Amino acid sequence: MIVEWRIWPAGLEDADMLAxxxxxxxxxxxxxxxxxxxxxxxxxxxxxxxxxxxxAPQGFAVWRDLGPEAEILTxxxxxEARGGGLGRALLSGVLExxxxxxxxxxFLEVDARNAPAQALYARAGFAQVGVRQRYYxxxxxxxxxxxxx
Numbered sequence: 001m002i003v004e005w006r007i008w009p010a011g012l013e014d015a016d017m018l019a020x021x022x023x024x025x026x027x028x029x030x031x032x033x034x035x036x037x038x039x040x041x042x043x044x045x046x047x048x049x050x051x052x053x054x055x056a057p058q059g060f061a062v063w064r065d066l067g068p069e070a071e072i073l074t075x076x077x078x079x080e081a082r083g084g085g086l087g088r089a090l091l092s093g094v095l096e097x098x099x100x101x102x103x104x105x106x107f108l109e110v111d112a113r114n115a116p117a118q119a120l121y122a123r124a125g126f127a128q129v130g131v132r133q134r135y136y137x138x139x140x141x142x143x144x145x146x147x148x149x
Contacts, residue, residue, distance in 0.1 A: 003052050005086050007093035010047040010060070012040050018047060021060050025076030045073070046097065050090045051081070061090040063098065070098035070149075072108035075117075087120055095124070099149050106149055109135060109142035121145050 010018060015037040022036045039045050044065045049057035059077035063070055072094055077086045098106055109132060110117045126145040135142035 003084055003086075005050050005052065005084075005089040006054055007048055007050045007089055008054055010040075010049045010057075014047070014049065015040050017049075017057060018060055018062075021049075021057060021078060022074070022076055024078045025059070039073070048090060048093050048097075050077075050086050050093070059086045059090055061094050063094045065098065065101050065103065068102065068104045070094070070101070070103040070106040072106065087117075088124070091120065091124055095147070095149065103149055106147045108145050110145060111136060112141040112143050118143060118145075121147075 018039065019036045039047055039062050042064070046063055046065065048061045048063075050060065051058040058081035059075070061075045062073040064073060072091075075087055075090050075094075077090070095106060106126075107129075108121065108126070110121060112131070122145075124147065126147045128143050129146045130144035132142040132144060134140070
């Protein structure tokens with residue numbers, strides 16, 4: 001079944017929904033509800049939701065506009081929507097918004113153990129530019145990737 005994903009901006013009123021989605025997408029590796037909710041008040045941070053319907057988000061993307069650069073902070077999709085292209089649609093939404101905002105380059109960190117996410121970013125044209133050792137709380141390394149926009 002092919003789904004036409006919708007991508008839309010989230011607002012302050014969506015902070016609880018973002019926290020729930022993030023916990024579902026990442027489980028024990030969640031940032032935690034308070035940290036997720038802080039995304040909405042952090043300077044230059046935008047949250048996008050995605051799903052088959054704007055009444056039921058199934059994924060999210062959080063990114064920061066740094067002028068000539070953009071930074072993807074996180075992209076998450078709940079289990080039942082994985083593998084259907086929602087992550088790709090969210091990534092495309094971020095990249096389009098970053099380009100429209102004047103960004104020339106986009107960066108992100110991805111868990112070195114998360115091969116599906118690394119593949120998603122590589123398919124979009126991202127390339128590895130470094131590694132942050134012991135970046136995550138559990139001691140895991142992060143692969144730093146970049147894309148010229």
